[in-house]
Amino acid sequence: MKGNMRAGMAQGVNLTPQLLQSIRLLQLTAPQLEQELRQALDLNPMLEQEDPAEEADGADDAQAATLEAASWDELPEPAFLSGGGLHGGDGDDATLRIADPASSDPRVRLLQQLALHWDPRDLELAAWWLDHCDDRGYLEQPLADLLAQGADAFPLRAGDVAVVRQRLLHGDWPGMAAADAGECLQAQLSALPESPLRTLAARMLDAHLDLLCVHDDRALAAALHADEAQVRAAVALVLTLRAHPAETPIQADDAHIVPDVVAWHGGGAWRVALNQRGTPRVRIAAHCERALSGNDHPVLRGLLDEARWLVRGLAMRNDTLLRTAQVLVERQRAFLEQGDEAIAPLTLREVADAIGVHESTVSRIVSGKYIQTPRGTLELKRLFAVRLEGAEIAGSAVRAMVKRLIETEPAAAPLADDVIAGLLARQGVRVARRTVAKYRDQLSIGPARARQRQAPRAMAC
Structure with a gap:
């Protein structure tokens, strides 16, 4: 057997414990960070909590954070690090990798399943x-009219x-x-196992x-030539069916929100600051550091190194979060002052370029974080907006325009969707x-026909 040795070069990322800890701190929300720091104070005697009355000197840590933030940019973006999907191509909108709840549009959710x-x-x-x-999942127009329109819209597939x-009607959401x-x-009945009760x-x-x-169970029994007890059982079966085919998303329980950043307008400019309320400020205990000077005890030296990594990683997290929030507030100043219709298109890549980091770093730092503003407490990802295709305006701004047009429409003559599209074109x-x-x-707003039916009741109130 002849052995061969071959030299080669490969590029990789050395995921040191310090770097992994910094990444984890980067993704923690305010409540999670508070719990992490309090646990660290209990377990590591090299750490101490700063007195709120003292002025902490964080210049060295802030400078180090600026120098070391680039180390995150060398990382790949597997799910176990980023909490999201793999990095996309140049045309990928990285904002979509920020965690988001299920769509409020039932049609979107169903299409995602069918895909x-x-x-x-x-x-x-x-x-x-x-x-x-x-x-609700019901057709808005008579079926015969829609079949004719469908044949015109898809002339090569009119028969399909x-x-x-029918596939939708008897598919994943029966009755759609x-x-x-x-x-x-x-349609919902036909999805149940066959039985005499289902037939009745x-x-x-x-x-x-x-x-x-x-x-009227008695009249039903007479009309169906069936026993009244069987009729009641059949009625009970019908009552177990959904009144509307569209499924509603599972709503998460409301939780207490602690903002990570606070933004306010003062002195003619928008300013941001980290919300330190409730989060302990930690530092290395000076007397412990002095006592270990020249001491190579492995356990104590390890605790000191862990304390230094935590303080440094915390400074890096806070510096990145503050700079990200500052860019978001500056770019969305019009939104904060005027409202939803003034929100500007903004992507993760634009913010990342502005603060000099990779967009995956911005994705991590904004995930699950909130900012308190005069317009309310908002998720940081709320300040991102996808550009409407072929236009210099954000899709969320168009949604706000649609809402305004509907809110100001005549109660007796609500605007149809094509009319709203025409008004926007103007x-x-x-x-x-x-x-x-x-x-x-x-926006959970019904079609024009449904709004017209609701108008008399609203006027009566």
Whole structure:
């Protein structure tokens, strides 16, 4: 056997304990950081809490933080470090890697599910049908009219338009794209195991929905030629079905929010500061450091090194958070002063370039962090906004414009989505009717027909 040796060079990242600790501190929220520091004070005798009355001299730590922040930029972005997905290409909007709850638009959530197992061509037809559903999941127009419109919109696949609606109706969310409540309930029934009770309930929905609505069990039993006890059981089965096909997202319990940064306007400029309230300020105990001078005891020396790493990593975290918040406030000054319609397009890459770090560092530092402003306490990622395609305006600003137009519309004549799109075009913002419908659904606002029905009740109040 002949052995060979071959020299080579490879580039890698040495994830030292100090660097890993700095990354973890970078991602901690204010409550998590407070818990981390209090635990460190209990476990490491080399640390002590600063007296709030004392003026801490943090110049050295701040300078070191500026010099060492670049070390984060050498890291890859696997999920175990960043908390997000892999780094995308040049056209990737890194803002999308910030953790976000489920979409408030049920159609978006359903399309995300269908994309896992539907053909892209069928998915396009499904999106068209969902675009013509209200926020409950029912068709906004008569079925015959929509079938004709679908044939015109997809002339090469006119025969598949009705087929895709049936797939939606009996798919992941049974009853979606139903023409009425009866069809919705029938679709949900058909998804249940076959049984005599299900057959009786289907007959009830098909021919005697009026008697079901008034809960007349005796009349239902006579009309269906069935036993009254069986009818009551069938009615109970129908009552277990959902009234609307669109599923609502699971809402997380409201939690107490502690802002990480505070922003205010003073002296003609916007200023930011870290919120130190409730978070202990730690430093290395001077008497312990003096006592260890020239002492090589491994355990004590290890505790001292850990204390130094923690203090240095904390300074790096605070410096990066403060500089990031300062850029966000300066870039979104118009939003803070005028409101949602003035929010400017802003991406992670633009902020990263402004403070001289990688965009993955900005993604980590803003994740889960909040800023207190005169406009309320906001998530830092709320100050990012994706640019509307083909325009110099943020999509969230267009959503705010849609909200304003709906709030000021005549109660007796609410604006349809295509009318709103026309009004926006007059202001130089050109969006499709589908885009208006998407933003309206995100705002939990019903279509024009639903708002018109609600108008008399609102006026009576």
